[in-house]
Amino acid sequence: MQSSSLYIERNSGLHALHPLTKLALLGLCLVLAFALPDIRWLLAAFGLLLLPLAAWGRILAPFARSGFSIILPFVISLALIQGFFAGGDTALLTLGRFAFTWEGLLAGLTVSARLLVALGGTLLLMLSTRPDHLMLALTERGLPQALGYIVLTALQIFPRFQDRARVILEAQQARGLETQVNLLRRLRLLVPLIGPLILASIVDVEERAMALEARAFSRPGQKTSLISLHDSGFQVLLRTGLLLAALALIVWRLLPLVRA
Amino acid sequence: MITLKHFGYRYPNTEAWALRKISLEIPDGQFVGVVGANGAGKSTLCYALSGFAPHFYRGKTEGRLHLNEVDVLESSLGDLAGEVGLVFQNPFNQISGARYSVREEIAFGLENLGLPPSEIETRVSQVLAQSDLSELAERSPFALSGGQQQRVAIAAIMAMQPSVLVLDEPTSQLDPHGTREVFANLDALTQERAATVVLASHKLEWLAAFCDRVLVLHQGRLVADGEPAQVLADEVLLDYGIGGTRYTLAARAAQQGGLVSAQRALPVTLDQAREFFR
Amino acid sequence: MNGFRKEFSTLTLVLIPVAIAINVAIGQLAITLKLPLYLDSIGTILVGVLVGPWAGAITGFLANVVWTLSGLFPQAIAWAGVAAIIGALAGAFGRAGWVNSWSRAALAGIITGFVAAILSAPIAAYVFGGVTGTGTDAVVAMFRSAGLDALGANLGQGAVSEPLDKAISFVVVWAVMLALPLRFKNRFGNVEE
Numbered sequence: 128m129q130s131s132s133l134y135i136e137r138n139s140g141l142h143a144l145h146p147l148t149k150l151a152l153l154g155l156c157l158v159l160a161f162a163l164p165d166i167r168w169l170l171a172a173f174g175l176l177l178l179p180l181a182a183w184g185r186i187l188a189p190f191a192r193s194g195f196s197i198i199l200p201f202v203i204s205l206a207l208i209q210g211f212f213a214g215g216d217t218a219l220l221t222l223g224r225f226a227f228t229w230e231g232l233l234a235g236l237t238v239s240a241r242l243l244v245a246l247g248g249t250l251l252l253m254l255s256t257r258p259d260h261l262m263l264a265l266t267e268r269g270l271p272q273a274l275g276y277i278v279l280t281a282l283q284i285f286p287r288f289q290d291r292a293r294v295i296l297e298a299q300q301a302r303g304l305e306t307q308v309n310l311l312r313r314l315r316l317l318v319p320l321i322g323p324l325i326l327a328s329i330v331d332v333e334e335r336a337m338a339l340e341a342r343a344f345s346r347p348g349q350k351t352s353l354i355s356l357h358d359s360g361f362q363v364l365l366r367t368g369l370l371l372a373a374l375a376l377i378v379w380r381l382l383p384l385v386r387a
Numbered sequence: 388m389i390t391l392k393h394f395g396y397r398y399p400n401t402e403a404w405a406l407r408k409i410s411l412e413i414p415d416g417q418f419v420g421v422v423g424a425n426g427a428g429k430s431t432l433c434y435a436l437s438g439f440a441p442h443f444y445r446g447k448t449e450g451r452l453h454l455n456e457v458d459v460l461e462s463s464l465g466d467l468a469g470e471v472g473l474v475f476q477n478p479f480n481q482i483s484g485a486r487y488s489v490r491e492e493i494a495f496g497l498e499n500l501g502l503p504p505s506e507i508e509t510r511v512s513q514v515l516a517q518s519d520l521s522e523l524a525e526r527s528p529f530a531l532s533g534g535q536q537q538r539v540a541i542a543a544i545m546a547m548q549p550s551v552l553v554l555d556e557p558t559s560q561l562d563p564h565g566t567r568e569v570f571a572n573l574d575a576l577t578q579e580r581a582a583t584v585v586l587a588s589h590k591l592e593w594l595a596a597f598c599d600r601v602l603v604l605h606q607g608r609l610v611a612d613g614e615p616a617q618v619l620a621d622e623v624l625l626d627y628g629i630g631g632t633r634y635t636l637a638a639r640a641a642q643q644g645g646l647v648s649a650q651r652a653l654p655v656t657l658d659q660a661r662e663f664f665r
Numbered sequence: 666m667n668g669f670r671k672e673f674s675t676l677t678l679v680l681i682p683v684a685i686a687i688n689v690a691i692g693q694l695a696i697t698l699k700l701p702l703y704l705d706s707i708g709t710i711l712v713g714v715l716v717g718p719w720a721g722a723i724t725g726f727l728a729n730v731v732w733t734l735s736g737l738f739p740q741a742i743a744w745a746g747v748a749a750i751i752g753a754l755a756g757a758f759g760r761a762g763w764v765n766s767w768s769r770a771a772l773a774g775i776i777t778g779f780v781a782a783i784l785s786a787p788i789a790a791y792v793f794g795g796v797t798g799t800g801t802d803a804v805v806a807m808f809r810s811a812g813l814d815a816l817g818a819n820l821g822q823g824a825v826s827e828p829l830d831k832a833i834s835f836v837v838v839w840a841v842m843l844a845l846p847l848r849f850k851n852r853f854g855n856v857e858e
């Protein structure tokens with residue numbers, strides 16, 4: 128019930144990296160995803176950079192599983208929509224007045240590959256980094272602590288809310304909420320369900336706030352942290368390198384535009 | 388030392404005073420129970436002692452409320468947090484949500500106080516051992532039962548080592564075993580660290596067994612204040628809708644039925660009951 | 666920045682994750698029930714109306730961060746800015762008293778929906794190649810087959826689904842506001858009664 132993030136505990140070099148280092152890696156991946164010129168480069172980046180990193184992090188299987196299930200709907204949508212509507216001369220298939228073209232398919236697959244590289248970078252970070260460590264790293268660099276609190280708490284309490292919603296739903300299913308075809312009817316059944324769900328949780332807010340205050344949450348002054356994140360000179364260098372590489376890529380892609 | 392002088396409190400937008408004209412002194416190290424029917428003002432008294440009424444709820448106060456030299460009515464919640472700890476009834480609402488293990492959850496308040504990590508480490512380990520939570524230390528606070536969560540919530544406040552610990556019906560979700568543990572821990576706290584404990588509860592038998600003193604609230608007024616043996620044995624508690632301990636009630640029935648001499652003082656604990664019925 | 670500080674009491678801070686959890690729980694409920702609506706921003710709109718535009722914006726933005734981090738909908742982060750604007754608009758409409766009657770709440774929802782559609786479309790069109798990787802891509806395909814380009818088709822898709830979705834969400838928030846104790850609403854003070 129409490130696993131509300133993708134994080135998978137493993138003993139690996141990737142896991143041991145400072146969250147900011149992995150964030151810099153994600154930054155590079157995002158730039159790669161939108162700067163690399165064609166699908167071969169993109170697939171090479173995925174196969175030669177991201178997959179080995181996932182293997183190094185001992186998260187290859189979940190990486191592949193999550194990656195596949197997330198990217199698949201994009202591949203289908205993009206291949207179909209671009210295939211039919213992006214134009215091109217090499218028709219592979221004609222349906223009435225619409226031609227499914229090779230050029231369109233390639234364009235769709237290229238966008239898919241871009242998304243795959245971006246997604247891969249995101250997954251590497253998320254699968255190998257505890258959300259609280261990520262937030263701590265950002266808080267240490269000046270992110271307001273309140274934002275970290277909001278994100279971490281939301282991540283931990285929403286499964287609880289989903290459980291409540293599920294309980295309400297199961298109690299109501301007998302009344303034919305799901306089988307009801309008429310949309311308006313279904314909505315009218317839904318509102319009395321979610322109303323109490325919202326109200327009950329909102330009323331708890333007051334006590335939750337007091338409990339936080341009792342823990343000195345809004346005490347002014349410096350706060351400390353029990354956990355300390357491991358960082359090293361090498362990683363600082365690595366982060367700088369990753370960000371410089373990302374910057375170089377951007378310049379390399381934008382230069383022709385500036386000249387023209 | 389906690390001092391209340393003609394203290395009164397009214398929630399915003401209400402007519403009636405939730406607490407009125409309360410005068411009271413609680414010396415350091417006392418274990419004080421608070422009883423009263425629903426709506427009598429137990430929670431409000433807890434909030435007042437910890438500064439939440441008025442600093443969180445706003446509303447009006449009258450009279451004075453001091454904690455040692457500190458004027459609670461003039462302080463901020465941030466300043467009071469290290470001095471007075473407050474524990475609630477509902478465990479889920481007390482889990483901060485921002486921490487991923489019981490150990491870190493207990494550390495949360497100490498981090499906010501800005502203690503050095505080594506000190507946090509020491510205090511957390513101590514409290515974990517004391518509260519019998521060491522085995523759960525690495526678990527997610529959200530993966531615990533309500534009773535376990537409540538023990539974590541209490542431990543998290545204890546770790547902050549406040550000089551006053553205020554608890555509002557903290558054991559209503561606990562089984563007898565958990566309740567005993569909480570009471571015994573609080574008792575140890577008052578003995579070893581001279582911390583003051585104020586605990587509102589309906590569990591009269593437990594209050595009788597552990598408290599040095601019991602306060603009775605009725606419609607916002609302090610209507611009785613004294614040793615548990617006197618206060619809890621008093622028939623007037625029936626009028627306040629509080630009842631009595633099961634020992635008192637049984638003994639009173641026995642007296643009224645003529646089974647036991649009417650001279651004998653009514654018992655409030657098991658030991659006293661044993662003596663009474665011998 | 667003054668309004669910003671005023672909105673951010675500890676109470677607001679605690680309300681926001683609860684609102685995000687409401688977004689997720691009801692959004693997933695809508696999926697389970699196969700409703701042709703998202704219903705994934707009711708919490709965001711509620712915070713906007715109850716607390717104010719800044720709090721609404723932060724809630725919307727962080728809700729999408731949470732959708733991403735939870736792995737439930739990783740692409741959500743790309744629309745975090747749009748979600749923030751939805752929350753801010755809800756705050757503005759709340760402050761202007763539009764959420765005091767259900768009909769004006771619905772109108773506020775329709776306007777918010779159109780704004781959301783206009784802002785979301787370029788993101789789908791230019792970042793995701795004209796799709797969102799969800800069921801609504803079928804609607805996008807329909808518009809493409811009618812001859813619209815990627816941007817136009819996504820705009821069309823948004824214009825079909827967003828205003829209705831946001832109108833219903835605003836009306837739900839109107840109902841919740843009615844039911845909330847005055848004592849509670851007074852603690853925030855975006856709405857004058």
Ligand SMILES: Nc1ncnc2c1ncn2[C@@H]1O[C@H](COP(=O)(O)OP(=O)(O)O)[C@@H](O)[C@H]1O
Binds near residue numbers: 399423428429
């Ligand atoms: N937040 C509040 N706003 C207004 N009135 C309140 C509030 N909380 C409690 N009260 C009122 O204050 C009185 C005392 O309540 P409370 O302290 O909760 O009693 P107890 O804890 O003994 O049941 C009751 O009349 C109750 O209705």
Ligand SMILES: [Mg+2]
Binds near residue numbers: 431555
């Ligand atoms: Mg109470």
